[in-house]
Amino acid sequence: MLRRILALTIKEFIGILKNKKSRMVLILPPIAQIIVFGYAATFDLKDVPVAIYNEDQGQISRDVIARFQGSRVFKVIGTMESDGQIAPVINLKKALIVLHFHRDFSRDILRGGSGNLQVILDGRNSNTALIALNYVHTIIADFNRAWAAENGRGRPPARLVVRSWFNRMLDSHWFIIPGIVALLTIVVTLEVTALSVAKEREAGTFDQLLVTPMTPFEILVGKSLPGLIIGLVEGSFIIFVTCFWFDIPLRGSLLVLYSGLFTFLLSAIGIGLMISSISLTQQQGLMGAFMFLVPAVVLSGFATPIANMPKLVQDFTLLNPMRYILVIVRSVFLQGAGFDLLWTQYVPMAIIGIVSLAIAGMLFKRRLY
């Protein structure tokens, strides 16, 4: 039995790696993508273009502008002289933010009142706008504190002392890059598995395989192993890059991480093979792969949190193995979590894996249609 499985595994590997193009597709894109996406994927802003409309003649507005010029987040791209210039600058995306200081800005503050700073933001990407607005609030709050202290204004009776755990600087790379480990691993696994049965069905060689002494179970194992091995190798490479190129701290144990990766690969392979054995043609296999991959990524919590989804969609994501592996990878990397905190994530993935593998095995002989 082992020899038969081994023979089939070797045959599968040859099928995947013999073709030079196929080999390249498996190796090059993950390397390129972990690097490119690792740098690209961030919610932190830098060089946000700011335009200044200053009607104030006083010193305070100039001090505030200097703070914006000194910030790494903002880049002051110019000043304007009239109301009418605001709309074109925002519309054409020359600036994301316009800071408008009113005529009496400095005078109001010096008189003991409040000066109004009008902030106009381009809301076409409202997330970017909100984050930028938060940065503006931070700069102004710092300024207010410093100014109140220097000029003997009353201090607020209480202040917030904010600490953020696990990611002190709130660098969103730390959140996204461990997620890319899961993202690229599932893509590679689907690449290997989703077309593997469909290809043989279309060529007619799958029927030949079925009339050999191999049992469906052996075929299942033989078809799964290449995906598992390739997934583990590429997953390890991506984890390596995450740790040593992007310097994301790995605070938990490798055992916890790899148990997660292994369970995740089982579920991904199961789903990939299930798609493949339902499909009659490779075109259908490809469509099935996308039908699974795209929702699995978009509704995984990779970029937008599951907690923000409506209840119904949240329940639907319970079927998504990506959802669990993302929690595991992020918790192990940033939080140093162990099995005690994470076992609730392993179990559903293992169930998804076993059920889908079983269905795939059954579909080898009996097709749905």
Added chain:
Amino acid sequence: MTSLRNESSLSRMRLKGLIRKEVKQIIRDPSSIGIAFFLPVILLIIFGYGVSLDAEHVPLGLVIEHPGPEANEFMAGFQDSEYFDPIFYPSIQEAEKALIERKIMGIVWTRSDFARTLFSSSEAPIGVIVNGVDANQARIVEGYITGVWMKWLVSYARSHGLALKVPIRVKHRIWFNSAVRSRNFLVPGLIAVIMTLIGGMLTSMVVAREWERGTMEALLVTPVRVKEIILGKVIPYFFLGMGGMVLSVFIAIVVFHVPFRGSYLALGFASSLFMLTAIALGLIISTAAGSQFVAGQIAIVITFLPAFMLSGFVFDINSMPYPIQIITHIVAARYFVSILQSLFLAGNIWPIYIVNCLWLAGMAMVFFKIIRKKSHKRLI
């Protein structure tokens, strides 16, 4: 039959025949129709409901070490806020444990001496801990907490007769999306991502399939020109893809109530250009791959993820490092996302529209040049 003398020009009859053959093939394999019409609808509806960056009902742990009117009044702000679902914990240790177990996103904590320090000359510290694993959400939650705190400051100052005037007051206006619904920009972005997939899926197999099944060899012995084969593939899938596009826009406007402020004509033109690049990309994959297996692999790798990560649909392109910004220029979805977000939310901003359309047109031309060069009418 068209005579051989007329070899260099296109024959309408041959083209018609090829298109008719392709259309029959599309109709007979239900997967193409499924890809073009059902997939965009299903994906857009799931994502439109599912994808949101607006945090609401954030579970927040509150700890009052020494209950008193001052601390209670401060905490009441969180209970009234629509953003939070507060949970009280008797001690900071228990709250921290809940934070580690991901039951709550953050903790707000007043110490036992809160009331005393409040009335003394120093500032009373209010402890805030956020779970930084999801840095973006943590920052948003921090912003909401600060909002509650500022509201409390104002009412506290008023009720205690304090003259508490901040030097600078920020008044903001967010144009184009004043309610700050993230769905309004995510749904147009999703259309671009989904249509990239549809285009790629529709065409990435079609040339490789003919080579694999040997039907290409049958075509080779006919007087059909390479150009006609390419056009015969592009035209039917173009209309199929545009059908999906129309449905997507319809859903965005009718189901998700995303405002559409631009012109439909401009939208139609830009969509056509984009659809051409998406289909051309699929054809390049199909021609270059040689086999359906490899074509499928390439399609999985290079259509979805780049459109998802590098199009500016969630991650802001301006904030990427400069070399990565350059790379984003080869992702057609980037231009289409920009066009869609402007057309939907801001209206016809012609300079943005024209620049992005030119990029799309340029890409389409380059893609078709590549296809023309890679296609040949001979056995390998």
